[in-house]
Amino acid sequence: MNSAQSTDAKSGAAVFAAGSGDGASRLKSARRFFLRHPGVVRLGIVVLILIAWEIAARWFMDPLFIAPPSRVFTSLDTVLGTAGIPAALRLTFFELAVAFVIAVTLGLVIGLAIGLQPFARRSLMPIVLLVYGLPQITILPLFILAFGIGAASKIAFGVTHGVFPIVITVVAGVQNLKPILLVSARSMGASRWQLLRYVIFPHMIPSFFAGMRLGMSGVLLGVLLSELYVSTAGIGYFTQMFTENFDPTKLFGLIAMLAAMAIILNEIVRRAEVHFSRWR
Amino acid sequence: MARRTERARQLASRSVQIGFLLALLLLWYLATNFWGVNRLLLPNPVEVWEQLGDVLRSGNYLPDLRVTATEFVVAFLLSTTSGTVIGYFVSRSRFWTRVFEPLFAGIFSIPIILFLPLYVLFFGLGLESKIALGATISFFPIVLATIAGFSNVDRTLITAARSMGASNWLLFRHVLLPAALPVILGGLRIGFTICLLSILGSETIASLAGLGHHIVELAEDMEMSRMFAYIAFVVVMVALLNAVVSHLEARGRRRG
Numbered sequence: 001m002n003s004a005q006s007t008d009a010k011s012g013a014a015v016f017a018a019g020s021g022d023g024a025s026r027l028k029s030a031r032r033f034f035l036r037h038p039g040v041v042r043l044g045i046v047v048l049i050l051i052a053w054e055i056a057a058r059w060f061m062d063p064l065f066i067a068p069p070s071r072v073f074t075s076l077d078t079v080l081g082t083a084g085i086p087a088a089l090r091l092t093f094f095e096l097a098v099a100f101v102i103a104v105t106l107g108l109v110i111g112l113a114i115g116l117q118p119f120a121r122r123s124l125m126p127i128v129l130l131v132y133g134l135p136q137i138t139i140l141p142l143f144i145l146a147f148g149i150g151a152a153s154k155i156a157f158g159v160t161h162g163v164f165p166i167v168i169t170v171v172a173g174v175q176n177l178k179p180i181l182l183v184s185a186r187s188m189g190a191s192r193w194q195l196l197r198y199v200i201f202p203h204m205i206p207s208f209f210a211g212m213r214l215g216m217s218g219v220l221l222g223v224l225l226s227e228l229y230v231s232t233a234g235i236g237y238f239t240q241m242f243t244e245n246f247d248p249t250k251l252f253g254l255i256a257m258l259a260a261m262a263i264i265l266n267e268i269v270r271r272a273e274v275h276f277s278r279w280r
Numbered sequence: 281m282a283r284r285t286e287r288a289r290q291l292a293s294r295s296v297q298i299g300f301l302l303a304l305l306l307l308w309y310l311a312t313n314f315w316g317v318n319r320l321l322l323p324n325p326v327e328v329w330e331q332l333g334d335v336l337r338s339g340n341y342l343p344d345l346r347v348t349a350t351e352f353v354v355a356f357l358l359s360t361t362s363g364t365v366i367g368y369f370v371s372r373s374r375f376w377t378r379v380f381e382p383l384f385a386g387i388f389s390i391p392i393i394l395f396l397p398l399y400v401l402f403f404g405l406g407l408e409s410k411i412a413l414g415a416t417i418s419f420f421p422i423v424l425a426t427i428a429g430f431s432n433v434d435r436t437l438i439t440a441a442r443s444m445g446a447s448n449w450l451l452f453r454h455v456l457l458p459a460a461l462p463v464i465l466g467g468l469r470i471g472f473t474i475c476l477l478s479i480l481g482s483e484t485i486a487s488l489a490g491l492g493h494h495i496v497e498l499a500e501d502m503e504m505s506r507m508f509a510y511i512a513f514v515v516v517m518v519a520l521l522n523a524v525v526s527h528l529e530a531r532g533r534r535r536g
Contacts, residue, residue: 038378045379065402123293127300135518137481138492138511141499146321220391228396228485239397251397259390266389 067249072256079253088235089257092227095151095234096265099158099219104212107163111170111211116200121171128171132164136222140229154226154234161222165214173207174200209273216269220262323505331509341513347490348479351407355414356475360468363419367426367464377431381424388420393481400486410487414479418471425467429460462533469529476518 034041050069057068079085114120114128140157147153177200185199227236235258242251305325312324335341370380396413403409433456441455483492491514498507 035375038375041375041379042383045383119289119293119296122289123296124300127297130519133519133522134515135477135480137477137484138495138514140484141496141507142321142511145499217389217391221393224391224393225481225485228393243397243401246401248398248401251401255394255398258394262391262394263389 063248064246065248067252069252071249072252075249076253076257079250079257082238082250084233085238085254088233088238089261091151091233092223092235092258093261095154095158095223095227096219096261098151099155099162099223100216102155103159103162103166103215103219106159107166107211107215108170108208110163111167112174112200114167115171115174121175125171128164128167132168136160137225140226143226144230149230149232151234154223154231157226158219158222161225162215162219165218166208166211169207169211169214170204173204173211176207177203206273206277209269209276213266213269213273216265220265224258224262321504323508327505328508328512331506332512335506335509335513341491341494341510344489344491344494347407348483348492351410351414351479351483351490352476354407355411355479356418356472358411358415359418359422359471359475362415363422363467363471364426364464367423368430370423371427371430374431377427381427384420384424384427388424392417392420393478396482396485399482405486405488410479410482410490413482414475417478418475421470421474422464422467425470426460426464429463429467430456432463433459465529465532469525472525473522476521480514480518 054068054070057063057066114124136157143153143157147156181199181203182195185195190198227234228239229236231237231240235254238254239251242248242254308322308325312322370376392413395416396409399409399413403412437455437459438451441451446455479490480492483490484496487493491510495507495510495514498504498510
């Protein structure tokens with residue numbers, strides 16, 4: 001809170017005032033600089049954590065279990081050079097992309113079908129919410145049995161994780177549509193397609209993109225879970241291999257790359273959301 | 281009149297819901313009994329029901345349930361205490377809020393399940409890795425909700441309480457906490473759900489015991505009807521727990 005902050009600053013100033021003139025004012029201005037730029041402090045904290053990790057991993061911990069960040073960073077190219085890893089990353093990316101496209105298409109179609117009819121919405125939405133609330137992870141072995149241990153099971157598991165948030169937000173977006181807009185468009189002779197194209201669609205774009213964002217994190221979760229569970233050529237295979245060989249440097253590097261992939265995908269969807277909801 | 285049509289509508293949508301579920305069950309029964317769907321993919325619902333009865337009677341779910349419950353309780357306690365305490369102290373200063381909130385939110389947007397292999401490498405296959413992962417994953421929604429809850433308290437309320445001479449404790453107890461509680465409870469609820477899910481997930485992927493582990497074991501032994509029974513057991517348990525937590529959350533909101 002502000003009051004806490006200002007008293008903090010005051011007591012700090014009192015401490016510095018006790019010191020000699022020049023140094024104290026320099027400290028004070030440094031303090032003001034940090035107070036005005038929280039981003040710098042944030043970066044500093046991240047750097048501090050990395051340094052602490054580096055020191056701990058280099059001198060205090062068993063190198064079989066943890067790798068210092070500097071070594072992880074310098075070994076990124078050897079990770080990429082390991083036979084099969086570029087292909088595994090490509091495969092995981094492919095699974096994510098296909099699962100996302102299917103989830104968005106299905107989510108949009110189901111969401112519109114449920115959302116546009118009040119009766120369907122009121123009778124089917126509770127079922128959708130019920131299924132969404134179930135722990136899907138428990139049926140992961142079933143997906144493997146049904147779709148095999150290849151890419152198909154990962155895509156299917158990603159789709160079932162991603163489709164529900166999209167359906168729910170699409171339904172919410174259609175529901176928030178003002179009836180007067182529909183009535184007036186219809187009274188001006190809009191066809192069903194025109195209604196969809198010029199009234200319904202533009203109005204649900206913000207919630208649709210919010211749904212895509214949630215769907216993306218769902219797809220990521222589903223695909224990564226099933227990759228880690230069982231995999232013959234994807235990243236799950238390599239994480240398991242590196243774990244079993246006690247090769248933390250490569251494991252950290254691979255996971256860092258995947259985290260970067262996840263961050264980039266999330267960021268693309270988030271940017272798209274901001275961009276396309278601007279018209280309002 | 282309006283009320284009656286309202287009730288009729290409700291009845292209609294309820295019957296559609298029940299009909300939908302019944303149709304699903306019937307389809308399941310017909311598919312396995314008459315249409316020759318592979319029993320290894322989809323066991324007969326009657327068999328599953330019998331297995332479920334057997335599992336419940338014999339009580340051999342108890343050791344696994346105990347493991348999962350222990351992991352969950354410890355992980356959730358860890359994340360709740362650390363999340364609310366850290367969140368509270370961060371929210372006390374606008375500066376630290378601006379430093380830490382984007383950091384926590386950024387980490388929260390990464391699928392943390394990715395780090396599971398690191399946790400397994402570091403903590404082993406036992407309970408510790410599940411506890412650590414569950415606590416990490418559920419820490420973020422809790423800390424974010426706590427920061428949001430405490431830093432959005434109406435300033436007028438704080439000033440008024442202060443000017444009436446409220447001590448720090450009184451301010452916390454009667455102004456800050458009631459105002460922030462609904463938001464924090466929302467965070468705790470999300471944390472509860474994803475903590476449970478991540479623990480079940482990490483048991484499924486790499487573990488020595490627990491309900492998720494048991495389901496995988498049954499899948500590997502191709503004991504499909506027993507596996508379905510276990511899945512049903514876990515699903516119902518989670519659904520019940522979620523219902524209890526929603527109820528508690530709603531009650532806490534009303535109090536707060």
